[in-house]
Amino acid sequence: MKLHPVDLKIMAPEIFRVFGTQNALLSAGGSDNCNTMTIGWCQLGTLWGKPVCTVYVRPERYTYQLMESCDYFTVSVLPADQKKIMGYCGSKSGRDTDKIKECGLTLRRGAGDAPFFDEAEWVLVCKKAYVQDLDPACVLEKDTALPFYQEGGWHRAYTGIVLEAYAAR
Numbered sequence: 790m791k792l793h794p795v796d797l798k799i800m801a802p803e804i805f806r807v808f809g810t811q812n813a814l815l816s817a818g819g820s821d822n823c824n825t826m827t828i829g830w831c832q833l834g835t836l837w838g839k840p841v842c843t844v845y846v847r848p849e850r851y852t853y854q855l856m857e858s859c860d861y862f863t864v865s866v867l868p869a870d871q872k873k874i875m876g877y878c879g880s881k882s883g884r885d886t887d888k889i890k891e892c893g894l895t896l897r898r899g900a901g902d903a904p905f906f907d908e909a910e911w912v913l914v915c916k917k918a919y920v921q922d923l924d925p926a927c928v929l930e931k932d933t934a935l936p937f938y939q940e941g942g943w944h945r946a947y948t949g950i951v952l953e954a955y956a957a958r
C-alpha cells in the first residue's frame with residue numbers, strides 16, 4: 790500500500806501548479822458503475838467551517854450521471870509522469886470503456902465507498918454538500934469564460950466536504 794491517511798491540516802498540495810499541468814482524476818460510483826475522468830478545474834478551501842473541494846463537470850460527461858447519483862466523490866492527483874493515463878481518461882468516456890481497467894489503476898475505496906487509486910500522489914475523499922450550475926447571467930469576466938462554451942453545456946459545480954485525505958509516503 791502506497792497511500793496513507795494524512796491530517797488535512799498538514800497537507801499542502803500545490804494546487805495552482807497541479808491544476809493546469811498535472812491535473813487530477815475525478816472518480817465516483819459503486820462496484821457496478823465506477824468511473825473516472827480527468828479534471829483541470831478544482832478549488833480547495835473552507836466553507837461553513839469545513840474543508841471543501843469544488844469540481845466542475847459538464848452535463849454531457851458520463852461522470853456527471855455518477856456525480857448526480859452518488860453522495861461521495863474523490864479527487865486523485867497522479868504523479869506528473871502519468872500523462873498517458875491523464876490523456877486517456879480525459880478523452881475516452883466511461884460509457885464506452887472501463888478506463889480504470891484499461892489504465893491498470895489499482896482501485897481503493899474510501900468514505901462512502903468512494904473510489905480512488907493507489908497510484909496517486911494524494912487523494913481527497915469528499916461528500917457532496919452543495920451543487921449548483923454555473924450561470925451565464927452571473928459571468929462578469931465574459932472574455933475569460935465564454936470561449937469555454939462555444940459548444941458543450943455549462944458546468945455543474947459540486948462542492949464536497951473533505952472527509953479523508955491520503956498522501957504517498
Ligand SMILES: Cc1cc2nc3c(=O)[nH]c(=O)nc-3n(C[C@H](O)[C@H](O)[C@H](O)COP(=O)(O)O)c2cc1C
Nearest residue numbers: 827828829830846847850851852879880881882883
Ligand atoms: C486536461 C483535461 C482537463 C479536463 N477537465 C475537465 C473538467 O474540469 N470538467 C469536465 O467536465 N471535463 C473535463 N475534461 C474532459 C473530460 O475529462 C472528458 O470529456 C472525459 O472523456 C469524460 O469522461 P466520462 O464521459 O467517462 O465522464 C478535461 C479533459 C482534459 C484532457
